Amino acid sequence: MSVQDKKTLPMEMFMDLERSGPIPLYFQVSQRIEKAILSGELPAGSRLENEVALGQRLGLSRPTVRRAIQEIVDKGLLVRRRGIGTQVVHGQVTRKVELTSLYDDLTNTHKVPSTHLLTLESQAADVRTAERLGVDEGSPTLHLRRVRLADDVPVAVMENWLPKEFIGIEAADLVAHGLYQVLRSRGVTMRVARQHIGARTSTNDEAGLLEIEKNSALLTMDRTAFDNSGRAIEFGRHCYRPDLYSFEVTLVEK
C-alpha cells in the first residue's frame, strides 16, 4: 500500500546461535541481518521486524536485539524511525571505510598485492615526525618507504615513521605481509587513526615510481595511528595514483 514493502520477512535463519561460545550474541545476530541485506534477501526499502517481536522469536532480550540492529545502523545499511520501524536504506550498498591498510584493501578486492621496499632505516625524528609520534625531536625512529603494486601495477608510494621499539622489523616481513599485518603479529592493534586526505602535483621521483607523467595529480593521505592505550604507533605520508585508487567514506548522522 505505502511506498515501502510492509511484509516483514520471516528470516528463519537464526536457529544456530551459539549461546555459550565466545562470540557475542548481538554480533551473531547483526552479522546474519547484514548478510541478509547484502545478499538481497532483505531488499532496499523493506521493513525489518520490530525489536520486541524479533527478540521474542529468537529468545533474546530487547537490548541484545537492539544493539545488533544499532551496529548495522552505524554502518549505514539500516535506518530507524521512531513510530515507524527499521528499514533497509534505499540506494546502493555502502561499505564503510574501516581501519585497514591498503594491503588489506587490495586483498579484499581480489587483486594481488606486492611491495617494493625502497628504504628501511633508522632515522632521527624531525620536528613534524616528533610531534606526530609524540616523541622527542632527534630521537630514533624507524623510517620506511615503499611502493605498493596491485597486479604488478604501481598504485601508491608510502612513507612511514614508527617509534624506536619497532626498529627490529625486517624487510622480508614488509614485502610479504604489509605494515599493519606485521604490527598485528607483534601484538600491536590499531584503535584510532586520524587521516588527512588531500591532493597535490607529483614530483618527478614519484611520477617515475608510479609510472605516470610528471606534474600529474596525486591523491595524498597523511595518517597518525594510535593503539589501545592511545599511544601513537605510526605516522605515514602516502600518495596514490588517482586513476587506480580512491577513498570511500560513509557518513551517518546521529
Added chain:
Amino acid sequence: MSVQDKKTLPMEMFMDLERSGPIPLYFQVSQRIEKAILSGELPAGSRLENEVALGQRLGLSRPTVRRAIQEIVDKGLLVRRRGIGTQVVHGQVTRKVELTSLYDDLTNTHKVPSTHLLTLESQAADVRTAERLGVDEGSPTLHLRRVRLADDVPVAVMENWLPKEFIGIEAADLVAHGLYQVLRSRGVTMRVARQHIGARTSTNDEAGLLEIEKNSALLTMDRTAFDNSGRAIEFGRHCYRPDLYSFEVTLVEK
C-alpha cells in the same frame, strides 16, 4: 607509579543534570565529559572514574553512564580496556568528519563563505544521475553548479543534481544559505551519505573558476546523500583547490 595518571579526577560538575528535560541524560553526561577532555581538565592519559562508581555518584544507572562514555569512545577521545579502565587518548585532539556541507565547514572555521551561482536549471537525468538518485533516466532533476568562496577566494566548484520535487528552489536562497541549509529549511534532513574522494587534473574551465593554473591537481569528492527514509536526496560532484581544502577523517576500530 605507572605510565598513566592514577588519580581519578573528582569532576563535581554534574550537579545540574536535567532529569525531566527533553535532552537525554546520557547525552548531558557525555557532553560534560567531552568538555572536560577538550578543556584539558581531563589531561591525555588520565583515567576516568569507573562506570559503576560514576553512576552511583551521579544517581544514574550503569547503562546510562556506559552509553555516555561510549559516545565519546566512538568519537575517538576515550579508550576503554577491560580490566583496566577508561583513559583519555594520548595524542592530539581529533575532530570527526561529520555530515555537514562545505558551507557549514567554512562558517565553523570563521571564514566568510559566499557563493557564485553559475547554473540553476531543470535537466533530464542522464544514466549516471538516474542511477545515483534512484529515478528513471530522462526524468527531470534540478541541476546546479556553483563556485564556493571563502573570504572571496575560490575554494571549490560544486555541481549537484536533486530530485524533481526540489525544482522550486530559488537562486537567492542558494547564494545566501548553502544547499544543505536550504534543504533543512524544507524539512529534509540528511541521514546517510556515501562519498568517494579522489584526485584528478583540472580542466581549463575549472582552473579559470578556481584561479589556478591549467592542468594542476584537484581534490574531488562525489557524494550521494540519503534522508531519513533512505531515499536519495542529492548527488554531487565537487572539486576543491587542494592548497585550500582537505578532508579530515577519524577512524575508530571497534
Added chain:
DNA sequence: TTTGGCCAGTTGTCATGACAATATCAGGTC
C-alpha cells in the same frame, strides 16, 4: 630470584521491566 596461582578491580555481555516520544491510521465531527 623467579615462577605460578589467587584475588580484587574494571569493562563486556545479557536479561527484565517500565515509561516516554513519535508516526500512522481509523473514525468521528464540523
Added chain:
DNA sequence: GACCTGATATTGTCATGACAACTGGCCAAA
C-alpha cells in the same frame, strides 16, 4: 470534504541485577 481526536505500533530512554572475561598486582612456593 477537511480537520481534529484517539488508539495503536514502534523506537528511544532509563533502571536494576547478574555473571563473564580480562588485567594487574600480591603472595606463596619452587
